[in-house]
Amino acid sequence: xxxxxxxxxxxxxxxxxxxxxxxxxxxxxxxxxxxxxxxxxxxxxxxxxxxxxxxxxxxxxxxxxxxxxxxxxxxxxxxxxxxxxxxxxxxxxxxxxxxxxxxxxxxxxxxxxxxxxxxxxxxxxxxxxxxxxxxxxxxxxxxxxxxxxxxxxxxxxxxxxxxxxxxxxxxxxxxxxxxxxxxxxxxxxxxxxxxxxxxxxxxxxxxxxxxxxxxxxxxxxxxxxxxxxxxxxxxxxxxxxxxxxxxxxxxxxxxxxxxxxxxxxxxxxxxxxxxxxxxxxxxxxxxxxxxxxxxxxxxxxxxxxxxxxxxxxxxxxxxxxxxxxxxxxxxxxxxxxxxxxxxxxxxxxxxxxxxxxxxxxx
Amino acid sequence: xxxxxxxxxxxxxxxxxxxxxxxxxxxxxxxxxxxxxxxxxxxxxxxxxxxxxxxxxxxxxxxxxxxxxxxxxxxxxxxxxxxxxxxxxxxxxxxxxxxxxxxxxxxxxxxxxxxxxxxxxxxxxxxxxxxxxxxxxxxxxxxxxxxxxxxxxxxxxxxxxxxxxxxxxxxxxxxxxxxxxxxxxxxxxxxxxxxxxxxxxxxxxxxxxxxxxxxxxxxxxxxxxxxxxxxxxxxxxxxxxxxxxxxxxxxxxxxxxxxxxxxxxxxxxxxxxxxxxxxxxxxxxxxxxxxxxxxxxxxxxxxxxxxxxxxxxxxxxxxxxxxxxxxxxxxxxxxxxxxxxxxxxxxxxxxxxxxxxxxxxx
Numbered sequence: 112x113x114x115x116x117x118x119x120x121x122x123x124x125x126x127x128x129x130x131x132x133x134x135x136x137x138x139x140x141x142x143x144x145x146x147x148x149x150x151x152x153x154x155x156x157x158x159x160x161x162x163x164x165x166x167x168x169x170x171x172x173x174x175x176x177x178x179x180x181x182x183x184x185x186x187x188x189x190x191x192x193x194x195x196x197x198x199x200x201x202x203x204x205x206x207x208x209x210x211x212x213x214x215x216x217x218x219x220x221x222x223x224x225x226x227x228x229x230x231x232x233x234x235x236x237x238x239x240x241x242x243x244x245x246x247x248x249x250x251x252x253x254x255x256x257x258x259x260x261x262x263x264x265x266x267x268x269x270x271x272x273x274x275x276x277x278x279x280x281x282x283x284x285x286x287x288x289x290x291x292x293x294x295x296x297x298x299x300x301x302x303x304x305x306x307x308x309x310x311x312x313x314x315x316x317x318x319x320x321x322x323x324x325x326x327x328x329x330x331x332x333x334x335x336x337x338x339x340x341x342x343x344x345x346x347x348x349x350x351x352x353x354x355x356x357x358x359x360x361x362x363x364x365x366x367x368x369x370x371x372x373x374x375x376x377x378x379x380x381x382x383x384x385x386x387x388x389x390x391x392x393x394x395x396x397x398x399x400x401x402x403x404x405x406x407x408x409x410x411x412x413x414x415x416x417x418x419x420x421x422x423x424x425x426x427x428x429x430x431x432x433x434x435x436x437x438x439x440x441x442x443x444x445x446x447x448x449x450x451x452x453x454x455x456x457x458x459x460x461x462x463x464x465x466x467x468x469x470x471x472x473x
Numbered sequence: 474x475x476x477x478x479x480x481x482x483x484x485x486x487x488x489x490x491x492x493x494x495x496x497x498x499x500x501x502x503x504x505x506x507x508x509x510x511x512x513x514x515x516x517x518x519x520x521x522x523x524x525x526x527x528x529x530x531x532x533x534x535x536x537x538x539x540x541x542x543x544x545x546x547x548x549x550x551x552x553x554x555x556x557x558x559x560x561x562x563x564x565x566x567x568x569x570x571x572x573x574x575x576x577x578x579x580x581x582x583x584x585x586x587x588x589x590x591x592x593x594x595x596x597x598x599x600x601x602x603x604x605x606x607x608x609x610x611x612x613x614x615x616x617x618x619x620x621x622x623x624x625x626x627x628x629x630x631x632x633x634x635x636x637x638x639x640x641x642x643x644x645x646x647x648x649x650x651x652x653x654x655x656x657x658x659x660x661x662x663x664x665x666x667x668x669x670x671x672x673x674x675x676x677x678x679x680x681x682x683x684x685x686x687x688x689x690x691x692x693x694x695x696x697x698x699x700x701x702x703x704x705x706x707x708x709x710x711x712x713x714x715x716x717x718x719x720x721x722x723x724x725x726x727x728x729x730x731x732x733x734x735x736x737x738x739x740x741x742x743x744x745x746x747x748x749x750x751x752x753x754x755x756x757x758x759x760x761x762x763x764x765x766x767x768x769x770x771x772x773x774x775x776x777x778x779x780x781x782x783x784x785x786x787x788x789x790x791x792x793x794x795x796x797x798x799x800x801x802x803x804x805x806x807x808x809x810x811x812x813x814x815x816x817x818x819x820x821x822x823x824x825x826x827x828x829x830x831x832x833x834x835x
Binding site: 192193195196197198200225226227228230232255267268270271272273275276283285293295297299323327328344345347348349350351352354355357358359361362363364365368370396397398400401402403406407410411413414417418421422423426428430431 | 554555557558559560562587588589590592594617629630632633634635637638645647655657659661685689690706707709710711712713714716717719720721723724725726727730732758759760762763764765768769772773775776779780783784785788790792793
């Protein structure tokens with residue numbers, strides 16, 4: 112799942128611009144609807160830029176193979192199932208969540224322009240990639256964005272023995288007057304599955320509380336954990352948040368529940384992404400509908416300033432998302448590090464699709 | 474703050490009906506607006522019934538003293554500051570959050586009836602008590618309810634040395650077809666301040682990760698913790714959720730931020746609640762606007778059933794809020810246990826206000 116995190120591989124540097132060019136050309140060649148290409152590029156390249164490599168361009172071959180093998184729809188006709196006032200329900204037509212989620216957030220922002228708030232629920236979608244990409248759609252329009260998704264069953268409830276819940280991904284973005292938006296992008300699992308996979312590769316134990324094995328017992332053996340289930344962060348609180356997430360992003364849009372989705376992608380040798388029927392929920396808030404924008408901006412900056420000054424031992428406290436936006440600035444300037452393994456996959460993809468490969472001489 | 478949790482005190486049993494009667498009569502005698510009395514009774518007695526004693530009738534004397542001493546407004550005129558489409562901003566007129574929050578949720582539910590979703594932001598309010606009371610207003614109307622509040626600065630950011638944030642309280646309620654609603658009612662602190670106070674009384678250490686002392690260093694001494702700051706649950710994830718909570722319930726409604734609010738109530742000998750200028754955010758979702766209600770209900774029950782069956786070692790996994798609704802059933806049937814100390818306070822209150830005391834012969 113996450114070769115990118117492998118510590119023993121060599122990295123080469125490419126430019127963000129060429130990575131965007133390649134992702135766009137490969138997507139077009141694979142039949143992605145032209146209007147959707149910018150969203151796919153945004154979702155994948157921005158993830159890589161922000162250092163969220165597990166949701167970055169490394170995923171492109173898996174997605175495109177999913178299109179080719181018919182598991183995923185490269186050119187979905189996203190349709191409105193229901194609509195009332197400030198809410199809309201969309202059918203994602205088995206498209207990729209990376210794209211469908213951003214379309215949903217655009218609609219939520221349209222509704223918020225009219226009604227102060229807009230909510231769009233999505234059914235019949237798939238992997239949503241880095242959630243920050245979806246909420247940043249709202250932030251770029253000056254709005255607060257919130258995005259929830261469900262996913263296949265990966266996580267046990269706290270005190271539980273087997274996977275019933277998704278990992279409860281959720282994100283928020285809050286635009287700031289003269290800075291990058293505050294972005295909270297997290298899952299409700301104690302740790303990402305990619306970290307457990309890395310520990311397995313490196314022969315390290317994992318901390319207690321991350322997972323149960325396939326016997327349902329808590330384990331510190333990453334191999335047992337990979338055939339078992341993740342555990343929620345923060346015990347019953349993380350569990351509770353995930354249950355609400357499943358209801359809002361699964362039951363409310365009428366999507367599949369986690370147990371109804373395929374987990375074939377979890378296999379070590381999986382090379383494609385099959386159809387999930389996942390659900391999402393996108394929310395946008397028009398800040399100006401609630402009060403003076405300047406006053407909101409001042410309060411947000413006062414909060415960020417007070418946080419920054421509250422560190423222990425000279426430790427700087429950053430608002431959520433700032434570490435990632437700093438990585439982004441670095442990678443935009445100094446280049447984007449990709450592992451030889453990911454570059455191999457992208458080279459192979461370039462050959463298959465007949466498009467110029469990523470330029471590694473950057 | 475939480476004598477109710479003191480383990481060495483004697484308890485007596487009273488009936489829920491008489492507790493309601495007394496709370497209503499005392500509130501009327503203290504000048505609470507007649508239309509607000511049912512909300513105050515609901516907030517306090519339901520908290521006691523659900524076992525959330527720290528937000529239960531134990532608080533009544535503090536609230537009523539706050540009214541008498543002019544810190545809180547017993548009969549606030551809650552007014553609309555702004556309104557657009559599916560959102561409204563209310564000024565709580567320095568009323569008690571226990572009441573103002575429920576009024577806000579009624580308005581959010583009204584908006585959701587029209588628009589599928591409704592959001593109400595509140596400024597100029599105070600302590601919101603048990604958050605479940607607010608979200609249950611929506612659930613009783615068949616809707617999903619969500620409620621956030623801010624509060625005075627009690628909590629440091631993760632890695633931080635001093636209190637900048639509130640404890641980030643949040644709640645959700647999801648109505649079910651033939652069962653009590655799912656209710657998630659939590660704060661984003663690793664532990665409630667009342668638990669630390671109890672540890673201090675009993676001379677016990679507290680776990681690492683609950684708090685920092687007033688020197689800004691992590692501590693396991695509850696006395697140092699009480700003069701220091703709480704820490705978020707789940708490290709940077711709980712921290713991130715709290716930052717978003719402060720923005721949504723503080724900056725968005727134009728309320729005070731945590732650092733701008735008085736923390737006088739934290740003193741061990743505090744007997745009243747002073748004015749906070751707190752903010753809330755209430756959200757209601759009309760489930761039927763998103764799809765067939767029967768289908769939603771089936772999915773929620775399927776989720777709950779799968780959770781229930783996933784326990785380890787015969788451990789039953791309950792949906793959020795079920796432990797509290799079981800306590801409620803017990804207390805409705807067998808009576809409500811109140812400590813002698815709380816009963817003393819209520820007896821004194823009865824005498825001051827000239828209303829019949831709670832009947833302890835039940």
